[in-house]
Amino acid sequence: MADFRMFQKAAAEGLSAATAPKRKAMHPSAAWFGSATVAICLSTQPLHAQTQQQQDRIDRVSRLIVTAPLCRGLGMAVDSDLPAKVAAGFKAETAKWGVPSGRLEQLAAASADRQGKLFAQDLDTEEANAKSAAQLRKLSTILLGYGRTCVEATSDPLFSASIQKPAGFDLQVAATKFADSMLEDGGLASWQTPVIQARGDLMMVAGTCRAVIGKARSDALFAEFGRSDDARTRDYYLKSFDIGLDDTDRQFNLAQCNRMINGFRGRIARGGIR
Incomplete structure (x- = not known):
């Protein structure tokens, strides 16, 4: 059964970023699973086939872990023990897959690295380009998309107990407020005429x-x-x-x-x- 230490490390570092200054909280490090570690796994672990459905599940869990700090920024409650709970739940969920633990760790590492890079690149690029009304709307749209991922997490078996929406949660309002918090110092928030x-x-x-x-x-x-x-x-x-x-x-x-x-x-x- 897989230990998933690397997978748990991804969740832990993602959540700890949420307690850092806001700019850092928005961008969990893309180096959670370093390329050197992945390369070692690839060179030492024999390849075993996993189904597309299993790969999709790994990617979904990685995406939700990477997005967790942003969920907190959107006003959701995020359990500080989420990393350990997700790692334990994922271990139990994948026990019946028949995929060797080393291979699962390799797949989880590569997936989390990829999702982290996508997350950081999306937000870095759009925040840097947010100079016009159209570009501001694009940033809000991206945050809205990640917000939907947070909402998705609240109904996922591995995350529903650790990420919860407050009563009366309005995703559109939350995404706009979060985008404004990123842009208001530069005078580019939606309320700044x-x-x-x-x-x-x-x-x-x-x-x-x-x-x-x-x-x-x-x-x-x-x-x-x-x-x-x-x-x-x-x-x-x-x-x-x-x-x-x-x-x-x-x-x-x-x-x-x-x-x-x-x-x-x-x-x-x-x-x-x-």
Whole structure:
């Protein structure tokens, strides 16, 4: 009977990523099952045939394990003991397959490596390309697809006790909220209108140029454009201002600062139109 230590390691590392900063939680490492380990397995284990149905099951379990951290990000409850429970359940499920344990470990390792790479590549690519409304919708669509995988997990025998939806769970709302959390610092979240984006940019300039334009003018810009009754919008303005204050790499002169300030003021006056 297979030990599936490598399979369990994949689940453990995937779940631990969910406790890291959000950016890392979105991208479980594609190196959970290193190519060197897989190569050793391939060279030392004799090949034994498994059915397509069995391969599909291995891939499904790998996909659900890789997606588990994102399920938590979508607001689902994910059991911290999921790795051990899935590994034990998978061992019991595959005991009757008649496939040698070494071969099963090899297949599980290769499958988890592949699914991890697909997961990371999908999200890395779309987040990096999210610069327009259409691209933002594409990122949300990808997150929605992974969200459906999470919903699928809640009815899978190996995962249903470890991944659970909260009452009244709305996948569309959860996926949009998660996409926004990835993009809001850059002003690209669904709720950030062109005016909000322009005001955030102006707040960044007010921070970056503070030493050049002086405290009084920087404070005046913040008082005029950095306030909002909406807590989420206000937090975005504050973060933008802080980013500007922390930016010591770019040194603008007074003419450059004035040009940026006037440009963003004009964009705000035009309703965010560039």
